[in-house]
Amino acid sequence: MNSRRKTSMGDVAKAAGVSYATVERVLNGRGGVAREKESRVLEWARKLKIDRSLDEVSARWLRIAILMQKPTSPYYGSLKQGFELAQKSFEAYRVMCQLTFFDNLEPQTIAATLNRTSQKADGVIIVAHEHPVVVDAVSKVVLKIPVVTLASDLPGTGRLAYVGIDNRSAGRIAGELMGRFLGADGGQVLVIAGLRNFLGHEERDGAFRSVLRRRFPACEVVATVESRENAESTERLTRDAFRKYSGLRGIYNISVGDEGIAHALRALGRVQSTILIGHELTEISRSLLIEGVMDAVLDQSPFVEAVRSVEVILRHYNRGAPSGLPLQTPLSIYLQENLPPTA
CATH class of the missing domain: 3.40.50.2300 (Response regulator)
Structure with missing residues (x-):
């Protein structure tokens, strides 16, 4: 490629292995492109530094299903607020965070909820315990869409990433x-x-x-x-x-x-x-x-965990700029004498 000329849509199409029409539809926000192709086009458009603001590309909406316990305890309440913050923070990247709460913690309930909500989602963020029924359900979903485990990991499922403390x-x-x-x-x-x-x-x-x-x-x-x-x-x-x-x-x-x-x-x-x-x-x-x-x-800063987990899904689809926040969230130790001031 001649480095003296600007990158064209044809260059992106060739590198991404798609048609010129597909690139044109993605970069001009016309929709109708499979999520895998859309992600590949955006990835190569960034790599080749095409002359346009990719963060402003009007791509199709991404639907992220967030599955966790009901926010009856302070931790899960803070997680819920963190996801609401993430929804507002990443709105420009056309993402919808859809919270679903488990009716109970029985493995069959968790698996059924996951199977149902993942049908119309582009990605899943889940807080769940490790049980063969849950692991099997997650292992099947990851074959179709990315899954991020939050707070407690489910290794061996093929999940995209774990976000949380050590x-x-x-x-x-x-x-x-x-x-x-x-x-x-x-x-x-x-x-x-x-x-x-x-x-x-x-x-x-x-x-x-x-x-x-x-x-x-x-x-x-x-x-x-x-x-x-x-x-x-x-x-x-x-x-x-x-x-x-x-x-x-x-x-x-x-x-x-x-x-x-x-x-x-x-x-x-x-x-x-x-x-x-x-x-x-x-x-x-x-x-x-x-x-x-x-x-x-x-x-363990549940606000940070919620925002970071949404960002991981966005980056999988080549949307947004990385914040630099680690997947392993920092742990703070509080005693009576070092309590931070209240907001």
């Missing part, structure tokens, strides 16, 4: 904090997971246990119990644990329900004698840190 690192940090807070005397420790089938929860639990076992042998993890992502159940689980384990001095809450644990600690007079470490800086966890009921909170 959950093993989070568990190791929680383990070190627990060990240091409990000190040389150690004590019994309870882990409260949402669902251990969430790979992220399993990774946090395993890494937490590993650090205590290796570096703080005076600390004994006596059990991992499941709240099933039900915030109300954590109070009952906490009360049951104190009845069963007389030496209980620490609780690591991997999932939702810090307020339920706090209710139990207050009622049992165990606030001052129990170390409580949890996840996500919310209005509830902030107030519990200030009160001294919680000792540390690990936060």
Whole structure:
């Protein structure tokens, strides 16, 4: 190609392996082009630096199906707000973020919801636990459209990307904090997971246990119990644990329900004698840190996760400019003394 002349639509057509008419339809926003060809045309138009603003190309609308739990807990509420922000931020790239909430966490329900919503979608973002039925459903969908896993990964499915924190690192940090807070005397420790089938929860639990076992042998993890992502159940689980384990001095809450644990600690007079470490800086966890009921909170910025996951789908279709945000979102550690100001 003669570098002294401008790139033409014919050059893009040849490089992308499509007709001139296809390139013309894509770059002039006339529609009627399959998403795979459209993506290829935009990719080569960028590579060849055709003389036009590709971000303003009026391509067809992309429909992204976002599947997650109902936003009844602060984390999922923040995720919902993050996706609403992403919808507004990326509107110029003609993307529609369509939120669908699971009726329950049964694998068959998740799979059926995924199968139904993916029929009319160009991409899927999903927060789901690892179960053979779910893995099988995702593995079939990825053969047609890209899937991004969020917060908890589903490896082996062929998903496009995982967006979220390093959950093993989070568990190791929680383990070190627990060990240091409990000190040389150690004590019994309870882990409260949402669902251990969430790979992220399993990774946090395993890494937490590993650090205590290796570096703080005076600390004994006596059990991992499941709240099933039900915030109300954590109070009952906490009360049951104190009845069963007389030496209980620490609780690591991997999932939702810090307020339920706090209710139990207050009622049992165990606030001052129990170390409580949890996840996500919310209005509830902030107030519990200030009160001294919680000792540390690990936060993973769900707003950033939501926006980044939508961007991954857009980049798959060669739309928009990369923000430079990492797929692995940063983890922040908050104690009573370093809480950020409220908005």
